[in-house]
Amino acid sequence: TLPSTSFHPADVVAAAADAVAAAAHDSGVGLIVFNTSMNVGSKARGFAAQDARFAIREKLFAGPVPCIAIQPVIYLDNLLRAWALPDIQRDGVIRYPHHAGLEVCWISEDDVARLMIAACFRPDLAGRRFNVGGRDALCGPDLARRIGAAIGRPLRFETQPVDQFADRKAAVFGGGALQM
16 A cells, blocks of 8 residues: 555655565565555546556556555545544534445455455465455445444435545645545
């Protein structure tokens, strides 16, 4: 996992990926397992953060050390961050920049970590990209119902405009511009 290209210049992070690949090679590392931190497709999509991760992934795959990519759909843990949790605690609302009917397979950081550890022992998977998500595809209201049931409090889901979401995340990370 490299620093977020949402808040750091992509060229700097890409250079770090080159340095990681070179250091791994020089140190005799036999496999790199790269967490893209988001779903990354088979081509650039015109979204800065995804396109930067696409370029980094392709650099690592072309580098001197075999690589596996673990590509989480979206982290459930994002709802525990300062851009989402206060609304849940204060207002009983999950606000996220998804259409309420969009089905998403939210996954925990712990589950992604377990998959990455397992991948470390599977060099035969080198060169492969794995999109990973949670067991169930949930739309926003379903997510709110399940989390509400787990915490013993009713929650509801609201679609948040992307620009508002980006502004809230940027404020959490020191006011830098978010590259969506």
